Amino acid sequence: MKKELLAFEGMKRILALLFGFTVVQGVSIILQAKWLAEVVTRLFQQEAFQEVYETLLLFIGAFLMRHFLQHVKQKMVYEYSVKLGAHLRKEVLDALFHLGPKVARRLGTGNAVTLLQEGVSQFKQYLSLFLPKMVNMAIIPAMVWLYVLLLDRTSAVILMVTLPLLVIFMILLGLAAKKKADKQWKVYRVLANHFVDSLRGLETLKYLGRSQAHTQNIQSVSERYRKATMGTLKIAFLSSFALDFFTMLSVATVAVFLGLRLVDGEMTLWPALTILILAPEYFLPVREIGADYHATLNGQEAGRKLKEIVDLPRFREEGTCKLERWNHQQELQLNGITVRHEEGGPPSLKGVTLSVKGFQKIGIVGESGAGKSTLIDVMGGFVQAQEGTIQIGGQKMTHLQKKDWQSQLLYIPQHPYIFHDTLWNNLTFYQPHATAEEVRTAVEKAGLGELVQRIPNGLHEKIGEGGRALSGGEAQRVALARAFLGKRPILLLDEPTAHLDVETELDIKEKMLELFCGKLVFLATHRLHWMPHMDYIYFLKDGEIVEEGTHQQLMERKEHYYQMAKAHWGDQA
Amino acid sequence: MKTKDWLLPYLKENKRMLGFVIFFGVLTIFSAAFLMFTSGFLISKAATRPENLLMIYVPIVAVRTFGITRAVSRYMERLVGHDVVLRIVTKMRLRVYRLVEPNVLSSFAKWKTGEVLGILAEDIERLQDLYLKTVFPMLATLFMYGLAIAALGWFSWPFALLMAFYAGVLLLLFPLVSLLVTKAKVQAMKAGRHRLYERLTDAVMGISDWQFSGRQHDFIQEYEREEEALSQDERQRMRFVRWRNTAAQGVIALMVVSMLRWTAEQTAQGELAPVMIAAFVLVIFPLTEAFLPISDALSEIPAYQDSFGRLSRLAKDQKEPKLSLHQDIPRIAAGGGVTLELRHVSFHYDHTEQTLDDISFTIRPGEKLALLGPSGAGKSTILKLIEGAVSPTAGQVVLNGVPTTSLGVDIAKWVAVLNQKPHLFDTTIRNNIRLGREDATDEEIVWAAKQVKLHDYIQSLPLGYDTPLLETGVRFSGGQRQRIALARILLQDAPIVVLDEPTIGLDPMTEKELMLTIFEVLKDKSVLWITHHLAFIHMVDDVLFLDHGKLQLHGTHEQLLKTSERYKRLYAMR
Incomplete structure (x- = not known):
């Protein structure tokens, strides 16, 4: 879908704007850390609170700037996704009403309507979540990292090493989870459907005289479902565990190395604090990509399905022939x-x-x-x-x-x-x-x-x-x-x-x-x-x-x- | 509030597990916060260049520990949380099932269809999210909030109260306002969404009419206009969320500044070591990060209102089952076969006109009766009366003299039903047939399948009797599905079989074959065949014609052909 995204009207412009805003936002993040560290350092050095006013104001300015930009980005992307969603919906409606009942029946009325309503809204949500996250991911870690590199090479190396490690582990564990889930999928589906199936077939069970005894089945199947699900989740959650683990460990390691070098006098407090504040910011975009993962998947899927309807082959254009009103001779x-x-x-x-x-x-x-x-x-x-x-x-x-x-x-x-x-x-x-x-x-x-x-x-x-x-x-x-x-x-x-x-x-x-x-x-x-x-x-x-x-x-x-x-x-x- | 019934009991029941979830939830936030706290302390302490490295050894270990703990406890929190929720789901399912099961045949319009029951199942699924995304995080965060304020209060109560106020804005005020705003909007948006959903369904269902009318573009334009109007509400909500989030960041900035000011004062007065400044300031970020999502979590609640509504209505609508499991069920002496008799039966639903009026007929062992009549004449009510699911307003339905309403589940021993759409369960063919009798052997299942002439087809499938009825691409036709259901009924082996329009929707060839099979395998049983058309009517012994709740005609096919003009006319239409 990512490549297909570029095909949407206005996408390039939005991406360019997002790119620009995000760069400014990255600068704000860095400045905010720099100035906060400065305030803390000067207070630490026993300066009076009044004396740091100016830097404090700068910090507040950078902090608010960062979040204001976030606001602007969100608004922009939201408006764009609304527009694009509406456009896509109209295209699908046009296609559907052109192709007629045959296609509507094949898609299923319920399915088509759900796609046009929930599908479009999932697609919108996907765009408004995914686009800024993607741009953040592309820009902010790099900017933060470069700045950290300027301040301290060791910290930069730690951060640099962790990120690919983290991504690799996430992917590996994600794959393992998927494999396990795939293996269990069949059993899983039956177990998951069992309750709905039972309710739908309740009348039949009743006629067969089995409805009361079936209560036991519901209990035992539901418990089996729980156990099967937990088995899968144990592995599925490992991937976000890896994310947490490496992020936190990396921040901790950065802190420890900074501490050790401060003790040795190789470093001063201000750059150390700045780096410490920036370390979580470096990982934030990755963590955000992981969140709402399902919303992203659903939105992608919905977008793909909608596009499929638009791309269905139309009736052949055969000129605008005039047909007379039907009569005896026709x-x-x-x-x-x-x-x-x-x-x-x-x-x-x-x-x-x-x-x-x-x-x-x-x-x-x-x-x-x-x-x-x-x-x-x-x-x-x-x-x-x-x-x-x-x-x-x-x-x-x-x-x-x-x-x-x-x-x-x-x-x-x-x-x-x-x-x-x-x-x-x-x-x-x-x-x-x-x-x-x-x-x-x-x-x-x-x-x-x-x-x-x-x-x-x-x-x-x-x-x-x-x-x-x-x-x-x-x-x-x-x-x-x-x-x-x-x-x-x-x-x-x-x-x-x-x-x-x-x-x-x-x-x-x-x-x-x-x-x-x-x-x-x-x-x-x-x-x-x-x-x-x-x-x-x-x-x-x-x-x-x-x-x-x-x-x-x-x-x-x-x-x-x-x-x-x-x-x-x-x-x- | 109606939510209480379907939320609190489950929380209470799982107190211990819930305790774990919250413990791990708090531990997660706590570790994240203390990772930054000790890091700040460590760096500041190191900057004082202590002579003794041991001075910073403890914070070094602490920093690493908190880093690891946060990851582990988050993992545990999610795992235990899901486990609790799945346990709760089992309990809810059982509760719904027990509520629905006794009344499934007797309840009429409200939720008798499988579809509506399916929605209930989905409601339970949805409620999982309420626990995972709203209830658990809220409890953990509130706990952490108390903890943090208490800790700060140890240094200074006035300042702790100030911070409690700021954090309270994030954790209580904003979420409550969000809840109120969404609550007001959600209803309007839902109503609007629903209206559009209906409009669109309407249009797609009638798509050929739109095409022929040539006005489809008018519709699309009109529809798009309404979508646009509806999206205004959503836009407003999004705007609110954006501003709320920005304002929340403003509050965080205030918290940071207050903290800087307070720590500066404290250190100036010598109350606090300067090494603590960084620790106290840095801890704000991870803590508030945990607080921010609560606003969105709480404003999700109105979205669950409908699910709660449906579930509580279900509990309210259900009357207590008339018959408990342990009550004595009268015995039926079936030595000489079973006779079903309707004696002057009348029936009407609450508040409506008479549905059935003084109906009497008898089916003796082995007899075949057809019950004929236009739709809405009360044919299906007769089935419910025979099943004992509803009691006649007057008169009696008896099996060898025993009223069917007193038989409870035992009715299935005496009466089997083959209806229009028997449900085939999402399991193998074998299991579906075995539903007729739990202890049936594989041989008996094969026997039943042979009887209904499905054995050869089943054998031809790659998985044979173990073919699942869904997926795998094997599609069973309407006729085949009825045959599976028929095999089930053969195993059930009840002396009386009610056929409730089993061939509806089948084409004539399939219908013919199915009816022939049915009459062949049921030749020794009593049969009541409810139908609305007259093909194969000659195969029964007696014909009853029901219209407007009354028996209009009664006699053999030949008699009726001779005596009734109306019957003759209808027969010609087959």
């Missing part, structure tokens, strides 16, 4: 479309070729994993085809992430998303300027009238997550009403009713069939009762179209579709 053709979700992975769609014209109703059936949803994703412009072309009105392309196309579509998935907003705003999502009359009609057509009557604030009730929760059927009706309101000519439906109870399904099906009139419809489902209502059916198997035709034709062929129907109707077809 034709859509897929020619040998192949889609792979992972590079080199098995294709989800393999050489799919089909063609539709005008306002047909197309059924897409097949088992789970046959590629039904992927085909819908292609139509929706959520994925790009690796091979093959899509052709509309004579224009060839590899994906349908086109404003002209998407603005004609309406997509109803199995679980249509209900925004946490009023029912009204949910209904008019695609049609923000719809009139009350239009909304009322759509509500009636979708069978939502009863719900609107029932809830206290009617259309202005907050629904969705955190508001009034809607049942699966109600959510589907909201999507339906949106569709009635939107009057978009193309409908994509992905398993719209499979999770509903039969009575609700029946009612919604009737409403949907009404919606289908005069539209181009793609309906992917394994609920075969839809199929007699479709104009044409494609049967997918392992990403390929293996059968096509009307319901009647496919039943007569007695192959894939027929077999599936038989299974579906419980062998009583």
